[in-house]
Amino acid sequence: METLERNEKTIKVAVAGAKGRMGQEVVKMLIQDPTLEFVVAVDSKLHGVDVGEAIGGRTLGVQFVQSVEEAFQKYQPDVLVDFTTPQTVFQHMELSLQYKVRPVIGTTGLSTEQMEDLTRRYTEAKLGGIIAPNFAIGAILCMKFAAMAAKYMPHVEIIELHHDRKLDAPSGTALKTAELIAKSRAELAQGHPQEEESIPGARGAEYHGFRIHSVRLPGMVAHQEVLFGATGQTLSIRHDSINRESFMPGVNMAIKAAMNMDTLVYGLENLLD
Numbered sequence: 001m002e003t004l005e006r007n008e009k010t011i012k013v014a015v016a017g018a019k020g021r022m023g024q025e026v027v028k029m030l031i032q033d034p035t036l037e038f039v040v041a042v043d044s045k046l047h048g049v050d051v052g053e054a055i056g057g058r059t060l061g062v063q064f065v066q067s068v069e070e071a072f073q074k075y076q077p078d079v080l081v082d083f084t085t086p087q088t089v090f091q092h093m094e095l096s097l098q099y100k101v102r103p104v105i106g107t108t109g110l111s112t113e114q115m116e117d118l119t120r121r122y123t124e125a126k127l128g129g130i131i132a133p134n135f136a137i138g139a140i141l142c143m144k145f146a147a148m149a150a151k152y153m154p155h156v157e158i159i160e161l162h163h164d165r166k167l168d169a170p171s172g173t174a175l176k177t178a179e180l181i182a183k184s185r186a187e188l189a190q191g192h193p194q195e196e197e198s199i200p201g202a203r204g205a206e207y208h209g210f211r212i213h214s215v216r217l218p219g220m221v222a223h224q225e226v227l228f229g230a231t232g233q234t235l236s237i238r239h240d241s242i243n244r245e246s247f248m249p250g251v252n253m254a255i256k257a258a259m260n261m262d263t264l265v266y267g268l269e270n271l272l273d
């Protein structure tokens, strides 16, 4: 049986959601980086099964355990990478805090209140970690460019497009983009004041006076277009992730950065600037 080499100087990483679309990419990335040690994965239905075999690759000598708590108790990882569901991620972050395991969270769908609560508690505990709604560098640039443009072209709508297995809407990326736009543009109610929807939802979700539209279709991965309008001109800023490898340099960077941080940050841009 082929097994991963163990090295005391590496960063020990646990993965929650390793059987999922993103989790499988994370596993591939971890086993290619000799400075990272993939020690355990979490999946309640697959406990005891080798992760490599479960995701259709070579045997890795790393097994699934039933819960994040079991992973922490048995393997004492330095970092938890989480790509699970909006319903489970908050509890995983509470356990990370309790066991002092640094979280690298890609899972979207945490509420603003949950995020504020976690940020306060992690800061008090001086435990570093990151919640990033998008780990692709192009998506971060899309958000930044959109925030810059909104200052000069405040009429804006966001269209985000994803695969049809996605649970949350709007996407975490669209929400973060919207937050940045709302901060940089003057408050403005867009569209015709007497506008009416003949089919409810036709104009999308309203956020601080502008609209967010969510498209879900098979064949899509992760895409976002931010559209601006002004007299006689429009501007479109678009990002496309055409595969899930696009997120991996960001996840790799976050794992390493988390080891040297003592606060919880929201957004990959916090590690870049």
Ligand SMILES: NC(=O)C1=CN([C@@H]2O[C@H](COP(=O)(O)OP(=O)(O)OC[C@H]3O[C@@H](n4cnc5c(N)ncnc54)[C@H](OP(=O)(O)O)[C@@H]3O)[C@@H](O)[C@H]2O)C=CC1
Residues within 6 Å of the ligand: 016, 017, 018, 019, 020, 021, 022, 023, 042, 043, 044, 045, 068, 083, 084, 085, 086, 088, 105, 106, 107, 108, 109, 132, 133, 134, 135, 136, 172, 247
């Ligand atoms: N930040 C970023 O750059 C990106 C973030 N995402 C986000 O990542 C998340 C996952 O996306 P994706 O990989 O497509 O989703 P998937 O549904 O493919 O994967 C989620 C995985 O989590 C597992 N899971 C569910 N509950 C638990 C639990 N309590 N403990 C351990 N594992 C659990 C699921 O197992 P089972 O099916 O057996 O329940 C599944 O294998 C989403 O929130 C998505 O928005 C996605 C892409 C990029």
Ligand SMILES: O=C(O)C1=N[C@H](C(=O)O)C[C@H](O)C1
Residues within 6 Å of the ligand: 108, 133, 134, 135, 162, 163, 166, 167, 170, 171, 172, 173, 174, 221, 222, 223
């Ligand atoms: O579910 C996805 O796939 C993605 N989710 C994240 C989000 O909600 O923004 C990041 C990326 O868009 C892919």
